[in-house]
Amino acid sequence: METVQEWARKRADLVALALMACLALAASAVALQASPLWALAGLGGVLVLCAVWWGWPRSGLLALLVAGLFSRYDAEILGRTVKAEHAAVLLVLGILLSQVLLGKRKVILTWAGVFAVAWVLWNVGATALSPLANPAAVNHLFKLALMVGAYLCVVNLVRDEGMLQWAFRAWLAVGTLEAAWGIAVWAVYVLTRVNLGIQMTPNLPVPVPYGTLLEGNIYCSHSMSLAVAYATLVLTRPGKRLFGPRLRWTDVGLAVTLVAVALGMSRGAWLGLAAALVTALLITRRLAHRLSRRLVLTVALLLALVACLWAFIELAPKGVPLVDRLASFTRLEEEVTVVGRLAKYQAAFTSWLKRPVVGWGTGSMAVLYAERGRRWAWVSNLVLHLLLDTGIIGLLLFGGFVGALLWRGAQAARRAGPTFRRRVLLALIAGFVGLLVAYQSTEATWLVLPWIHAGLLSAAARGEPIGGGEADVPA
Numbered sequence: 001m002e003t004v005q006e007w008a009r010k011r012a013d014l015v016a017l018a019l020m021a022c023l024a025l026a027a028s029a030v031a032l033q034a035s036p037l038w039a040l041a042g043l044g045g046v047l048v049l050c051a052v053w054w055g056w057p058r059s060g061l062l063a064l065l066v067a068g069l070f071s072r073y074d075a076e077i078l079g080r081t082v083k084a085e086h087a088a089v090l091l092v093l094g095i096l097l098s099q100v101l102l103g104k105r106k107v108i109l110t111w112a113g114v115f116a117v118a119w120v121l122w123n124v125g126a127t128a129l130s131p132l133a134n135p136a137a138v139n140h141l142f143k144l145a146l147m148v149g150a151y152l153c154v155v156n157l158v159r160d161e162g163m164l165q166w167a168f169r170a171w172l173a174v175g176t177l178e179a180a181w182g183i184a185v186w187a188v189y190v191l192t193r194v195n196l197g198i199q200m201t202p203n204l205p206v207p208v209p210y211g212t213l214l215e216g217n218i219y220c221s222h223s224m225s226l227a228v229a230y231a232t233l234v235l236t237r238p239g240k241r242l243f244g245p246r247l248r249w250t251d252v253g254l255a256v257t258l259v260a261v262a263l264g265m266s267r268g269a270w271l272g273l274a275a276a277l278v279t280a281l282l283i284t285r286r287l288a289h290r291l292s293r294r295l296v297l298t299v300a301l302l303l304a305l306v307a308c309l310w311a312f313i314e315l316a317p318k319g320v321p322l323v324d325r326l327a328s329f330t331r332l333e334e335e336v337t338v339v340g341r342l343a344k345y346q347a348a349f350t351s352w353l354k355r356p357v358v359g360w361g362t363g364s365m366a367v368l369y370a371e372r373g374r375r376w377a378w379v380s381n382l383v384l385h386l387l388l389d390t391g392i393i394g395l396l397l398f399g400g401f402v403g404a405l406l407w408r409g410a411q412a413a414r415r416a417g418p419t420f421r422r423r424v425l426l427a428l429i430a431g432f433v434g435l436l437v438a439y440q441s442t443e444a445t446w447l448v449l450p451w452i453h454a455g456l457l458s459a460a461a462r463g464e465p466i467g468g469g470e471a472d473v474p475a
Helices: 003-008 010-032 036-054 057-068 085-100 111-129 137-157 161-192 216-235 249-263 267-284 291-315 321-334 335-351 364-368 382-416 420-438 447-458
Strands: 074-077 078-082
Touching: 010 111, 010 267, 036 057, 036 085, 036 267, 057 085, 057 137, 057 161, 057 447, 078 085, 078 137, 111 137, 111 447, 137 291, 137 447, 161 249, 161 420, 161 447, 216 249, 216 267, 216 420, 216 447, 249 267, 267 291, 267 321, 267 420, 291 321, 321 335, 335 364, 335 382, 382 420, 420 447
Parallel strands: none
Antiparallel strands: 074 078
16 A cells, blocks of 8 residues: 555655645735735745746746846845845745655755855854844844855756756846846936936946846946856857857857946956956966966966056046046045945954954844944955954855865866866856955845855856767857
8 A cells, every 4th residue: 555655755746836835825814914915925926836846947046046136125024124035045945855855856965065054054153152132143144044045956956967058048148137137227317317226326426227136236246247257158169269250149248248347337346357357368278278378478468458447547538437437446545435445344353353263243243333323234345244253263164165166166177178067167167256356345145146156156066067079069
């Protein structure tokens, strides 16, 4: 006779779907007592659940990508601020866990994942050991755990060659659409003064787009990582010519994302772009096969670029926003935003020295400097943020995550040969380096997009190369 466990295993999809649909309907019924709007949202959640289940696993990754692009918007639920990406991570994690519990899927955990989980756990430990009373700590920790959960979701969703190709192209396509939307929003504002996603502050020379992302720096950094990925794909094209007579999708994507980076006016993202492009030149072998020759040629190109930028700044007409923003690199000590950030960095560094090993706990800046207002609630420099919250231990754990991610990616790229997987790996590595540099100015580890990027890199570093030669490499 068939046991209950055997019956459940054979009908795992149906059982899990029915269970989650019942939970969603129950939540809708509860919400109906408070507001019909929440009931409608609950029913919409059921439809989303069914759509994600139907298209699984691609729909799971797509749900994370699309939800991550709407970080600007949130809702208050039970006194908590919830974004679409939080709901998407919970949904995808729930489906993955149900499959694991029913024996339909095994968990994939890489060394980078081990360090990421350990980092989250240490955030909990550092917060528990802190003498500060932080009422928002649990909320911060839960959202941080969700972000690492998103990374683990991507690693476990991308399991084969076909899924990797689809996931990488989906990441590029969705991100490029966001970059294009930001450009369109900027154009609409310039022509009609209608604000559909424009950030305007006294510190910016001109209004900058944020599209549907949290703010302009995040929009610019995300577009930068995509621009670097496209540039790396161009640099790794088979053949001698980078640009041919016919337009390719990588050329279009590169142009769109570079325009978005220029309009974003984020100096941190611009520095990230420069660092990432240097990384791409060094790892793609487009300049030369010998590393020493690549180094020499890269330095020569950098010097030429700096000279051209200096000449452009000096000779271009003054009053042009892009020119003025570039020129601001020569007078950073006079820039209001730079001075303000340096003041916060100094304060965070001074506080960290009092608890250098374990830190003050997650979200401690808002408590330590509560009297200075909301602008002092967050340290925008990634390294200082990690040190202040989790001390040297937390920095080492996060550094282990980054190091394992890049090392495994580099090793996989070296073994892959002239295949599409190698191109994907190099593009993701260079883009991630750009994010790390940009995040020294405005970090975004509490948002899902960089964790999706990391998950794709980790997934691409696992498995056998896709294809066997140049003929298998798409444009």
